[in-house]
Amino acid sequence: MKMIENYISNVKHYLPDDMKEDITEELANSLYEQIEDKQQELGRKLNQREQSQLLKNMGHPMRIAAAYLPNQELVSKDYFPAYKRALEYALAIVIGISILTALPHIFTDRSVIGSLFSALFNALDTVLYVFAWITIVFYLLQKWQVGLDSIYAWSPENLKSKSSKLSINRFEMLFEIVIYSLFLSWWNDLVSWPSDILFENNLLPVSLSSEWQSIWLIVNIVVAASIILNVYKLIIAGWSKISLITDIALNLVSLGIIIQIALFDQYIVLQADKLTDINAVELESMLNSVVYSIIGFIALVCIWELYSNLNKIKQT
Amino acid sequence: MGKTMTTSDDYPNEHYQKLKNELRRGVLILAVLAELSEEHYGYSLRKNLMAKGLEIDEGTLYPLIRRLEKQQLLTSEWREENNRKKRFYTLSDIGRQTLDALTDEWRNVETTLNTILS
Numbered sequence: 357m358k359m360i361e362n363y364i365s366n367v368k369h370y371l372p373d374d375m376k377e378d379i380t381e382e383l384a385n386s387l388y389e390q391i392e393d394k395q396q397e398l399g400r401k402l403n404q405r406e407q408s409q410l411l412k413n414m415g416h417p418m419r420i421a422a423a424y425l426p427n428q429e430l431v432s433k434d435y436f437p438a439y440k441r442a443l444e445y446a447l448a449i450v451i452g453i454s455i456l457t458a459l460p461h462i463f464t465d466r467s468v469i470g471s472l473f474s475a476l477f478n479a480l481d482t483v484l485y486v487f488a489w490i491t492i493v494f495y496l497l498q499k500w501q502v503g504l505d506s507i508y509a510w511s512p513e514n515l516k517s518k519s520s521k522l523s524i525n526r527f528e529m530l531f532e533i534v535i536y537s538l539f540l541s542w543w544n545d546l547v548s549w550p551s552d553i554l555f556e557n558n559l560l561p562v563s564l565s566s567e568w569q570s571i572w573l574i575v576n577i578v579v580a581a582s583i584i585l586n587v588y589k590l591i592i593a594g595w596s597k598i599s600l601i602t603d604i605a606l607n608l609v610s611l612g613i614i615i616q617i618a619l620f621d622q623y624i625v626l627q628a629d630k631l632t633d634i635n636a637v638e639l640e641s642m643l644n645s646v647v648y649s650i651i652g653f654i655a656l657v658c659i660w661e662l663y664s665n666l667n668k669i670k671q672t
Numbered sequence: 673m674g675k676t677m678t679t680s681d682d683y684p685n686e687h688y689q690k691l692k693n694e695l696r697r698g699v700l701i702l703a704v705l706a707e708l709s710e711e712h713y714g715y716s717l718r719k720n721l722m723a724k725g726l727e728i729d730e731g732t733l734y735p736l737i738r739r740l741e742k743q744q745l746l747t748s749e750w751r752e753e754n755n756r757k758k759r760f761y762t763l764s765d766i767g768r769q770t771l772d773a774l775t776d777e778w779r780n781v782e783t784t785l786n787t788i789l790s
Binding site for chain 1: 713714715718729730731732734735738756757758759
């Protein structure tokens with residue numbers, strides 16, 4: 357009977373103090389009576405294997421004890437959809453903010469890889485805290501059975517369209533935020549690109565023409581606004597009227613900037629004293645054509661986005 | 673009739689088991705309440721249910737009768753019988769009313785289902 361006693365003591369271990377005696381006494385009596393019935397039926401004592409099988413049929417002591425306890429879920433199925441949504445919002449905010457706050461350090465620290473890992477672990481640390489806190493809040497809400505009506509407060513009149521055309525992939529948004537942030541860092545000299553071109557065994561320093569200075573501020577404003585908008589889109593994971601109008605406005609301003617850039621005399625300048633060679637002059641001209649083509653491509657992207665956003669705005 | 677009965681042996685898969693358990697779970701409470709119109713302790717209740725064809729394991733039955741007691745559908749008392757302390761359960765007044773109401777509901781469901789299944 358040692359096995360039975362061990363089983364009962366294990367069930368007891370997993371029960372709260374106020375339930376221990378009551379439940380284990382009832383369970384023990386039931387088990388012993390069952391064994392007596394079996395023994396009477398077989399006309400002999402149960403062997404170890406038969407006792408073990410009987411206990412196996414009962415189930416793991418932890419599960420038996422758990423069956424007596426209410427509230428066996430961290431977040432019940434009633435609260436789970438709201439919990440999942442809250443996690444998505446919170447994690448999107450945390451990741452967005454983590455990227456924005458980490459970028460300056462990544463580009464200014466000596467070791468880019470080191471600061472990248474440090475930023476990653478900091479973000480992971482924050483994500484875990486947020487995850488834990490949201491889980492605790494929802495656990496308490498469901499434990500006290502509160503907030504369900506407020507969480508799911510809705511009216512059919514106020515439901516907005518959730519068309520797949522208006523949904524946004526969060527990963528794409530994250531990618532765009534990183535690209536915009538890298539551009540902004542470069543635009544403000546926080547990071548530098550290799551700016552020499554190897555030409556006829558000479559390294560020719562390349563720089564932007566002075567005309568770019570005229571659009572420095574407006575580009576900063578547009579890109580910073582785009583980052584903020586993308587963080588908002590990252591959180592919402594969908595288009596709203598406000599985000600569409602803002603995006604259209606930003607695209608129109610971008611087109612204005614592109615027109616201004618298109619009117620520049622020169623985009624790229626090779627260092628003047630190296631331009632004695634006629635081929636070098638041709639290289640400079642070719643580089644300017646490449647930049648002109650890139651600007652043209654960006655203009656096409658802006659026009660496409662404008663068209664696509666105007667279509668989306670009809671569905672909101 | 674002309675219809676063949678499908679048993680668990682025909683579909684001995686996990687989905688069937690889950691569906692069967694779900695179906696049974698709903699009627700367990702009614703069966704337990706009905707059986708506790710007479711006084712029983714845990715093991716005798718289980719034996720009686722099994723003798724009538726309702727298989728139920730201790731891990732399900734005992735917590736269920738505790739819950740029903742907490743919901744004031746049952747009353748209980750500890751007594752000694754055959755040199756062993758046992759907790760005897762029986763229906764409370766609320767339990768009796770609930771059993772009557774659930775029995776009516778069961779009859780409605782049975783009639784409706786019979787109509788659907790026929």
